[in-house]
Amino acid sequence: MMNVMNKIGVFFRSPKRLFLTAGIGAALFFSFKAVDEQFEITKNLDIFAGIYREVNLNYVDEVQSARLIGTAANAMMSSLDPYTEYVPEDDVEDFKMNYVSNEYGGIGALILQKDNKTFVSEVYENFPAQKADIRAGDELLSINSISLAGKTNQEVSDLLKGQKNSNIIIKILRPGDSKPIDKKLLREDIKFPNVSYSGAVGERIGYIKLDRFLEGSALEVKNAFLNLKKRDKISSLILDLRGNGGGILQEAVKIVNYFVPKGETVVSQKGRGEQNNYVYHAGSIPLDSTIPLVVLVDDGTASASEIVAGAVQDLDRGAVVGQSSFGKGLVQQTFKLPYNTLAKVTIAKYYTPSGRCIQKIDYLHKNSRGQAENIADSLITEFRTKNGRVVYDGRGITPDVYVKPYYFSSVIAALVEDNFIFDYGTYYRQKNNGIKNPKEYRLKPDDYDNFVRYVTERHFSFTTKSDNVLNDLERVAKKEKYFDQIQAQYEVLKSKTKQNRDDDLKQFKPEISQVLENEIISRYYYQRGRIEASFKYDTELKEAIKVLSQKEQYANILKGAGDYKIIGKNSAQLRTADVKMSAGNKR
Template identity: 45%
Template structure:
């Protein structure tokens, strides 16, 4: 069975062996030779004697994935069929209709639209159920499968059959090149302060960021907040270019070090800055990673701005992609990066494989910023000013994650004016009562942490034969900690209203509307404005004399 496939596989293995061996010492040559022969022999036996038919491509891809996974989570094989998704990750561009979807109870639901996208222009709406695409029924399909059906070359047409409030509608949509913006929001938020929200580091990030900064400067901003929260990173060069907007030409932003000499590089700023003297605050959180940490870390090390928020993710590794046979690529870790003070902020040690460990406290070293402030390595970027993360009630989380807020917005959105202002819109008390009445008809069950602890205490009391004699106490505790949805809808009204307003605003002003609406409640943004507006505090944090 599959003799030709086996021969092709062995030719590929031997070719790889020759290429690798050409760059290795005699000892490595022997070890590579031995293990490739073992792999060849194992596959030969599988091919000849395994009880079921062996699919060569599937087996080998599983083996490759397992091999790379043993190194670190960032070293991966990208097959030819996955190249388009990888390209999207680096460019932010794809051919499609410009809508996000989710699966709910085996139904494909439109969850959000991109501004000025084909989906938006065709009046597709969040909450629409997509029944089929070009005659292909979607029941039972995965998100990836549905996504692939929606994607296609710009200019091509797709026919969607959707269900909306019990009615079936057909939508003909012409696909376009969809560019997901790296800068998802920028605005002047006070007389002197602007904010730029950067969501990714793709090929257009520095260009978009510069354009946003120039527009804000034209409005005479004197201070800037750079929001890198939930930005998982991307292209290193784009991070360097963004830092360059705020520091002199010729400044070291980041350096990379590797066992391969050619990978050892220093990245210096190449242009004159646009805002050399402008006070800045950089917002980070635990999801700010990689290129985000390069920006935040270099700004911190140069004492160029104040870093505010929560400790970042801690990814101090650099990846590159290399072409492999048959149109695939391998993205592999080639170096560690170091901020200007000389620290590597990588939190996890992968030197022993995927079963990583946090680097021990005893190995953490101190470094100094330009003004002499102490910073450390191996712990991500620790903010200059920490902000306690926000936590929401169990009921609020239930209403969000189970789409009760989403569904309610679908039901009442026609009652909302298109001209609502994201900064000032608030739902009325009567609309909130309408929402509460809707929720009370849904038979929602939820459990708080207090409930769970009380149940654990009861179980322990039963085992220790203490429940009966303390029944009065447990009855009292039950009355205190029992979930009461009417009480909780009133108690947590403020946070529930926030999410209702945010969902409604997104239908009229898209994702940027969500961000704008959240600003007035955002503790990191509020703190950043306070610091930027008080020169003495700003200078004190940065260690300026």
């Protein structure tokens, strides 16, 4: 034995064998590490199986095994990050609708429930519901002779769906009518487009609104862009990614490729294992690598959307306008599990062409309360764009041109939540057969007065945050026996807030009119009408048009002249401003 050990010792001391020593040492290290990891996996699976067995056999009440396992799986996944999740068999179809393709057999309408009744809330143009003249506000009474009384929203939705070309008879009651109507339809394949709108918004300025990055989204952007060039002869483009929560990474890469030279690095991903490391390049000749480009972003712009915005910014290919994006720099992959279940797991972080990861929240290092927090300011690192501009990681995509967001008042939230806006839209459509086109339509003063009477007659009231604070003050003051000393001042404050609330329908007339216009227009021109109606109030869009119209400013942004040399240095102040404004409801 000693001879063997001496020989091994000589071998490791030999200079000629030094390179091999390192290799053997590394192999031994990784071998031991792999064994340790395998042991930990086996050990913890045995512990989990033991816990499950003893609970299942000995718990005082009968347990539902599937629910128990589901709860354990969900708790394990959610402890990592919000994007890592277990998908049971029953939820697989919904999962595919949300993350892969939103195609299903149906009629092309959304529903809502109020007062224990089911109503059509939205009708999509060129689908069976619209073709059959089913309207938003129609009450659904039965589907194929099955009464909807007592049915949940999900149960009604399931009844509306079915195979393509299958018959469906829907009994509806239209507001103002005394008798129900039977509507006979053929279900179709319903696939909502990823590009919800494209058109010209200024002097040869194209506009594409991309809502999601599901299957085919890149092709839709391509077709929209080529149509704009052919039909509207556009010489610049606005790509609207506001509220776009992302989707398929490869679709984002294709879209960037339309506007950057072949071979450019678009995004890279890095995981714990080599198999999850990958660099995505622009693999094709672009559609147009020189057209002036603006990308619109806000705090709802996330994931694949940030890949596009980050690549455009880092390659100095266009300007980013709006507010700081969400800050999701994580990549997920879906794995098949036994019994038709799935696991969606975060496998990597992604990095924009400059090398920065824009992930905002650190899920690995949680605070003492188990909560994940933003990456510390001390860890924020600067990077350089292609033209040498300074950008930062850990904070989402900070826009080149910041536009202060507009937030609606509390009265708007109450009117929408209590369906007063929706119900008045139904009432208006009942009384008016047609209106002007969406870009020209304005709510008349008489119509607004009618709306005020409409909600007043229906006893509209709402509670503000100020009311809640006052109620809490009263409760605490009475508990601490100080209320008698402050009651007079309290009553003055309460009276003042009530007076302000009573005046809200007058004070906030402009923004209430805006929301009403949007709802009314949708009853005649559907989703396209909603979008076109919003243009006249859209401050971010107006700023994007301004940037593209002022060629000098656009050039200064891309080359980093003056204030555009450093993007994101003042992002802390911008985040503070956004937090202060978020007390309201964003437009």
